Amino acid sequence: MHLRSIRLFNFRNHSDSSFEFSERVNCIVGENGSGKTNLLDAVYFLSLTKSSIQKQDALSISYDEELMVISGDFLEKNQPENITVSLQRGQKKNVLADKKAYDRLSDHIGKYPVVLIAPDDTDMIRDASDTRRKLFDGIISQFDPDYLLHYQHYNRLLDQRNSLLKQFYEREYFDQKMLDSYSEPLVRLAMEIAGKRKDFMMGFMPLVQSHYETISGGKETAQIIYDTEVNQNFQEVFRKNQKRDIAANRTTKGVHKDDYIFELDGQPIKKFGSQGQRKSFVLAVKLAQFDLLEKHKSKKPLLLLDDIFDKLDDQRIAKLIEKIDDETFGQVFITDARPERTKRILEKVKANVSYFEL
Template sequence: MRLVALRLSCFRNYAHAQISPSPRVNILLGANAQGKTNLLEAIYYLSAFRPLRPVREVDLIQWGAQEMRLTAQYESDGLTDDLQVRLQAHGKRTITLNEQPVARPSALVGRLSVVCFTASDLTLIRGEPADRRRFLDTEISLLSQRYLYSLAHYRRALEQRNNLLRAYLEGAATLESLPEWNAQLVKYGARLFQARRQFLERLNALAETTHRALTHSAETLQLQYLPGLPVRKPLPEKEEDWADALLSALHQSAGEELRRGTTLYGPHRDDFQILVQGYEARLFASQGQQRTCALSLRLSEVALVESIRNEPPIVLLDDVFSDLDPARRRSLVEYLTPRTQTFITCTDLSAFDEATLRDAVLFEIHSGTVSRRA
């Protein structure tokens, strides 16, 4: 996967900009608040069709403009595609692929394959279960249309079921439709459980290898899936086994759910644990170790995507060198350089060795303008 050209119009703080990046390392150099992360967000948006940061979509449009446009030319599996997104201030979005309108954007999610690391990824280590569920949902959705579809239907079933339980608690509804919502919750919940288990199993194997490479075998990393069900190990193997386990949990918790007016079991209660040297990283790892754990997860995705799609994704690294010692910085660059097209933001070049700088393309970012520097 390679981004050949990128054009931005009225996106964030960019009135107009375009770049033709290197197929290997691209360094985005500039002071804080100049637009480095915005440039990465433009690439990410063309992959996921949602903002990289938690904002409204219309906030991507430059202040005072009526619409923004993003255009990318990219190569994948020997073929070249042209992708364009137009987003108007009133919220209408138009997507074209090779000048043909795209009626169902979800079918294109992840087609431009991207793995992105930002400073906020530390919430994977330090944050709440909801942060780790969001990670699972985002990354698996980029790899599986079936998961994206099931996630949307599960969320709808969960919302309707919770509304019914609350209405019953308040004496405003009967439970006549509860079996229907149970069936929907179990059907789509089982798919999510199974997909998350498989994803974490594959990611765990890759993360262990990646983490050893980044730490020169000084540390081990493990991921453990904690499903939102009262199940013991070993975890269910098949989708129908997950369905049986969720249905059983719903039956056993029926009385408590009616008293509390909410659904107590399901993928919306999932979590996963990150262990360094056998200890929970959230509690015992240093800041540098936590940053390395988050990096290992993201870099493991590179290998996972490559194994599924037979080519590595584009890698976006935003402020990755904070809290990393020089040895881990070198390990990170060595890991990525021969494999992927990489975009790295930084405020100075001191973290890069001469060999990396010699082979990289350097773009200077200043107040929403981009210039290529020799």
């Protein structure tokens, strides 16, 4: 599987740009602000129907324009397919496969799996729990469509229940049956989602540990602990917590409160990890993501490496280059502001390398 070409129309700072890619390694070089990261984001958008940068789709439309279009031609097992994503301000996003709309956008997620390694990845260690949940929910959704549907349904019910709790407070009344109509399905979905997250971590952790050991030279043992209050007794716990929810005007227990604790040798890396240990941990997580997606999808995900040569030291860069060279990865996209550095790093790579200067 690889992306043969892409065209960007009014996407961020690309008014009308077209690129034809190599099956293996593609290097996008240019000064900061030239649109390198935006090009990678367009590839990400084609795969997951959303930006890796912007939370709101409309922010990906070029300034003062009304319509943006991303069109990409994929090839898998000698079968070509065109994917087009278009968005007009104030309207619904459209995703087409060979000019045919999907019944549900979730049907596209995972069709062309992708892994992004970016400069701000260490934020997943420093930031609040929602950053880590977003990461792992995104990974699971690429190989488990049912998980994505359950998660979307859970969030809709959560918003509705929270709105109802606020309404009770503002209007000074309470309706138990109405609240139960949201609480009961919310609990069922929470238990379903938590179960899938636990199953996912059982397969994911050995991969993270293996990659971390390789990157760090076996100096420490990496661990990710899935921290949740959702268990077999959650229905009773949730019911007993109702008074607290009413007082807080929001739902205070559920999988939206889960976290993933990153540890090295039993100590939280957020508090005690060095900068190098954090970079190694994050890189191990992303490489494990690649392995897991390849296993479940039976194809190598697209690998997007955004400006990593500025952020990773020589040892970690060398590990990535080794994997590019031994064809661990499939199609790779690399951005760098320093063309001479990229060519020096990749000069020994046997694979065909294409360069694009913006």
